[in-house]
Amino acid sequence: MSKVRVAVIGCGSISKYRHIPEYAANENVEIVAFVDVVAERSQAYADKYGALAFTDYKEMLAQVKPDAVSVNLPNALHAPVSIDAANAGAHVLVEKPMAATEEEGLAMIEAAKKNGVFLMVGHNQRLMPPHAKAKEILDSGKLGKVLTFRTSFGHPGPEGWSVDGRNSWFFEKEDAIMGAMGDLGVHKSDLIRYLLSDEVSEVGAFIGTLHKDGTQVDDNATCLLRMKSGAIGSLVASWTYYKGEDNSTVLWCENGVMKIGTHPDDQVIVELRDGTIEKYKVGAISTNDKQESSGVIDAFITSITTNTPPSISGEEGLKSLKVILAAFESQATGRIISLD
Known part of the structure; x- marks a missing residue:
């Protein structure tokens, strides 16, 4: 070939x-x-x-x-x-x-x-081993329905990652259009849609530039999401986690809780209501400091x-983007935004 x-x-x-x-x-x-x-x-x-x-x-x-x-x-x-x-x-x-x-x-x-x-x-988060494992466990039904969740992605900002450092396009509104939400938040809107096999129905958000001086793009966002299934949760994106980078997701379900990326060695932890605890070592989630394939x-x-x-088609990418765009609309209008 x-x-x-x-x-x-x-x-x-x-x-x-x-x-x-x-x-x-x-x-x-x-x-x-x-x-x-x-x-x-x-x-x-x-x-x-x-x-x-x-x-x-x-x-x-x-x-x-x-x-x-x-x-x-x-x-x-x-x-x-x-x-x-x-x-x-x-x-x-x-x-x-x-x-x-x-x-x-x-x-x-x-x-x-x-x-x-x-x-x-x-959208590489779907393919990371802990997320693939989490999806498999959720799909097995052992945890029952997901009721609430939080998903978060925060690090110190693109200046430590970009080849151009603080002069990076990431901080230029004209080039970047959006900041932490386009960089990190959209990863998490894609991940939560994927894990739950569900779509976001409503979004409310606080988005702002709290600490990165001289830029007009957002460096922090905290969003509330309601899924079509009724599950509710939070989505956080931050460029100001100067200590303690976070790329974790926790799902509270009918039969227990699943923690993804909360522990350095046990990347997926399932704690069931009957007292059973399952820990999975399946390989790390990539970080800026430690790249995984x-x-x-x-x-x-x-x-x-x-x-x-x-x-991970254009259609899928668009659905994940629309969640982020709705969050910006919520920030601008002070309203909860419904996604069709």
């Missing part, structure tokens, strides 16, 4: 730590091009992997005609670049949040459909090689 010819558009940290090494490790992939507005960045990767380097993605699409691309750019560019790539006949893996608006998300889905290519969104790249390439639509 011929290899999937992949181009990486945007050579920042997510490419450096996840996409590039995971493509390189996948035997079905040939990395053919790198694109970055900073010429030295794309050139360095091109030299390392024997690929071509570009500063203009349109030039790359026309010249290289890749089979697939990763779109790892500032949030404002996700939609236009993904649409151009789909129109050039490439399968698209786009980082989250997939788009800045619902209209953009719909246009991306339409472009992929029209061109007969796959659109996948990089995301699973996203392998899933994307498997979709292409087997011609199977990705489970």
Whole structure:
């Protein structure tokens, strides 16, 4: 079988730590091009992997005609670049949040459909071993119905993660559109939808910039969610967890509680009402300090090689984005927002 010819558009940290090494490790992939507005960045990767380097993605699409691309750019560019790539006949893996608006998300889905290519969104939390295990336990029914939950993602902020540090696009409203909610909150809206096999029906939120001086994007959000099943819970996203990064989820159910990512060694803990305690060591959740394989790249390439639509589709990405957009609307209006 011929290899999937992949181009990486945007050579920042997510490419450096996840996409590039995971493509390189996948035997079905040939990395053919790198694109970055900073010429030295794309050139360095091109030299390392024997690929071509570009500063203009349109030039790359026309010249290289890749089979697939990763779109790892500032949030404002996700939609236009993904649409151009789909129109050039490439399968698209786009980082989250997939788009800045619902209209953009719909246009991306339409472009992929029209061109007969796959659109996948990089919601890697679904694929992390503790979350996969938690989903399996929930689906088994032993915990009964989920009644309430809290899910949270907080770290000290993108300045420690981004290749550009404090000068990163993450802090520029025009490029980022949204801050901690687009970076971390959307991961959690996707995760809770996935774990509960349910959709969010109502959102209320407090979102603000509490501590990151000189930026207009949000650095903190606390949201209340009601699911269609009736379950209620909280979703927190923060860039000011300066000590004690958190990427945990706790689900209180009819028959007990499930704790995910609350313990360093036992990544999933189930405490049943009858006193039984089950602990699962299934592998860690990735952190900025300790990268684990995301699973996203392998899933994307498997979709292409087997011609199977990705489970983390554009439609799924859009549903998770709409929760975040509703939260911003709640903050702006002071109302509880219903999602259709």
